[in-house]
Amino acid sequence: MRLRTLAFLFALASMVLAAEQTASLVPDTVVIPSGKLRLKAFLWKPAGPGPFPAVLFCHDSGGADADHTAGLPITEAAEKLAPLFLKHGYAFLHLFRRGQGLSADQGPFMQDILKREEAAKGKEARQDLQFVLATTDHLEDVMSALSFLKAAPAIDN
Numbered sequence: 001m002r003l004r005t006l007a008f009l010f011a012l013a014s015m016v017l018a019a020e021q022t023a024s025l026v027p028d029t030v031v032i033p034s035g036k037l038r039l040k041a042f043l044w045k046p047a048g049p050g051p052f053p054a055v056l057f058c059h060d061s062g063g064a065d066a067d068h069t070a071g072l073p074i075t076e077a078a079e080k081l082a083p084l085f086l087k088h089g090y091a092f093l094h095l096f097r098r099g100q101g102l103s104a105d106q107g108p109f110m111q112d113i114l115k116r117e118e119a120a121k122g123k124e125a126r127q128d129l130q131f132v133l134a135t136t137d138h139l140e141d142v143m144s145a146l147s148f149l150k151a152a153p154a155i156d157n
Contacts, residue, residue, distance in 0.1 A: 025086065027078075029102065032095060034144035040102035041145060042075075042094045043152070044082045050154030054091040057081060058142050059100070066100045066109040074101040091155055095145045097138060110138070 027042035046052055059069045059077065069077050078094035085092040098107035110133060118126035150157040 025083065027082065027094075030093075030148070032141070032145050032148045034098075034141045037098055037103075037106045037141070039098060039106055039141055039144070040096050041148075042078050042082070042092075042096075042102075044086055044092045045154055046086050046089050046091065050091075051156035052089060052091040052154060054093060054149050054152075054155045055085050056142070056145055056149055057092065057094045058145075059094070059097065066104050066111075069100075091149075091152075093145060093149055095141065098141060107137075 025044055027044045030041050030043045032039040032041050057078070059074065067074055072080070074096065082092040082094065096103040097110070099109035099112075110130075113133070114126050114130055117129045149155050
């Protein structure tokens with residue numbers, strides 16, 4: 001787990017340095033329907049009419065709180081990653097998962113759920129629940145974002 005986190009932080013730091021050399025663009029804030037939820041996402045598109053290939057970015061849920069990921073405010077992490085893809089002609093959709101960032105009002109933060117599960121039933125139960133959530137509710141959210149992208153104007157599907 002620590003090695004994976006360190007590798008992710010190293011990759012993110014490398015991308016942050018590269019992104020600082022690219023002009024910032026303002027994303028569109030879009031709403032992604034996922035069942036009864038209305039998740040928010042940032043959508044960046046390159047200049048021009050398109051259609052553009054797209055990247056759907058799904059952040060992890062391992063931040064210390066619902067507003068951070070990889071040691072950065074979650075919105076700042078999104079703003080630093082997007083230019084890396086835009087400069088290569090890709091649209092970039094950064095989905096805010098239920099309970100996090102701009103979607104904090106759409107459900108509980110996954111880490112809070114997992115901490116309660118571990119306190120009540122132990123570490124193995126926490127891991128089991130994390131697998132269930134990642135392959136059900138949170139996977140549904142990602143699939144909804146993919147459907148959104150497929151229907152979005154100027155996105156190559």
